[in-house]
Amino acid sequence: MTAMPHEPLTQADVLLEGFLALDTPEGFRAELIEGEIVVTPPPDGDHEKYISRVLRQVVRRSLVDMDASGNKGLKAAGAAVERLRNHVIPDLTFAPVHADLFAGADPWMPCDGVAMVLEVTSSRPNADREVKRRCYARGGIPLYLLVDRDTSTVTLFTDPEGDDYRELHAVPFGKSLTLPTPFGFDLETAEFL
Numbered sequence: 001m002t003a004m005p006h007e008p009l010t011q012a013d014v015l016l017e018g019f020l021a022l023d024t025p026e027g028f029r030a031e032l033i034e035g036e037i038v039v040t041p042p043p044d045g046d047h048e049k050y051i052s053r054v055l056r057q058v059v060r061r062s063l064v065d066m067d068a069s070g071n072k073g074l075k076a077a078g079a080a081v082e083r084l085r086n087h088v089i090p091d092l093t094f095a096p097v098h099a100d101l102f103a104g105a106d107p108w109m110p111c112d113g114v115a116m117v118l119e120v121t122s123s124r125p126n127a128d129r130e131v132k133r134r135c136y137a138r139g140g141i142p143l144y145l146l147v148d149r150d151t152s153t154v155t156l157f158t159d160p161e162g163d164d165y166r167e168l169h170a171v172p173f174g175k176s177l178t179l180p181t182p183f184g185f186d187l188e189t190a191e192f193l
Contacts, residue, residue: 032087063184065097073108076139090117111139
């Protein structure tokens with residue numbers, strides 16, 4: 001019997017295999033972000049309040065019916081950064097109902113068809129402001145909504161290209177922020193105060 005040659009595992013391959021084999025405690029979230037394994041504890045109640053306020057408005061006011069998931073793992077890597085193999089879990093992932101994107105999806109699915117992701121800052125706000133923003137742009141997610149509790153602002157990043165979004169629109173809590181098609185409504189943030 002002859003042994004078949006195979007490609008040696010890279011450090012990124014080993015990291016990804018180790019990450020995918022993790023068994024995190026209930027309620028904790030593990031992500032692989034730009035080559036770093038990040039484990040996050042369960043969020044506090046205020047964090048969940050912001051998520052609920054956004055979700056309720058999307059369900060009631062969006063032009064297109066949306067499915068939403070708070071636990072959907074996304075593989076967010078563009079061709080140029082495939083070596084990073086980012087595996088992220090947004091606070092909320094939105095996709096049009098008619099696309100039925102979550103049905104039958106693997107635990108870590110590609111970003112294709114995702115309409116928007118939402119993050120609410122928590123214990124590592126710079127990860128949401130910068131690192132995850134780059135991951136979502138690389139994945140081609142058209143809209144990234146960031147509720148920043150430290151700065152009391154809501155920012156919508158649009159028009160992804162490469163490692164970032166080319167446009168952003170930010171408002172302080174209490175002001176409305178226009179969500180473009182397929183959502184097509186003004187997100188009210190008065191309840192965030």
